[in-house]
Amino acid sequence: MTGNVDERAVLTSHHFLGQCFHITLNNGVEAFYLNGEFITDADPADGVVSLLALSRSIARASGCELKCYVLPEPDDEEWAWNDVVDAIVQRRQSSPESLHSTLAPEHPTAPRGLLARLLASRK
Numbered sequence: 001m002t003g004n005v006d007e008r009a010v011l012t013s014h015h016f017l018g019q020c021f022h023i024t025l026n027n028g029v030e031a032f033y034l035n036g037e038f039i040t041d042a043d044p045a046d047g048v049v050s051l052l053a054l055s056r057s058i059a060r061a062s063g064c065e066l067k068c069y070v071l072p073e074p075d076d077e078e079w080a081w082n083d084v085v086d087a088i089v090q091r092r093q094s095s096p097e098s099l100h101s102t103l104a105p106e107h108p109t110a111p112r113g114l115l116a117r118l119l120a121s122r123k
Contacts (some may be wrong), residue, residue, distance in 0.1 A: 017092065018067040020059040022052060023084055025073045031081050034058060037080055 015093075022080045023031045028044040035059045042048040052068075059066035 001110060016081070017069070017085070017088060019064040020055065021067040021069060022055040022070065023069045024052075025071055025082075025084070027073045029073065031084070031117070033059070033085075041081065 017033070017036075019035055021033050023033075029041065031041040032039045032051050032055045040051065042051045044050075055066055055068075069088050071084060071087060073079070074087070076083065
């Protein structure tokens with residue numbers, strides 16, 4: 001996992017994926033983006049707390065929806081978040097509503113999915 005993000009991915013991610021979005025891979029690794037910019041990532045193997053609560057708080061403070069995406073880890077051992085964002089964009093173009101759930105800022109206690117509940121219970 002690397003934090004490398006190119007400018008093309010920033011523009012594409014903001015346009016297609018939303019102002020605030022959180023990505024969780026099937027191995028538990030997470031990333032948070034704001035305004036199309038990569039903010040940070042976290043790997044549970046490093047003992048880092050989940051980014052979901054922080055992502056929710058930032059989205060709420062920004063007055064935007066938080067879109068959450070769950071995907072498998074890329075096959076390439078040298079993957080970067082650009083690869084994951086590109087995969088989401090490709091899937092969104094073919095099926096726009098199938099990949100994400102939205103947490104609106106006016107609903108801070110919005111029901112959370114199974115994955116979010118499992119991640120929150122790791123604390």
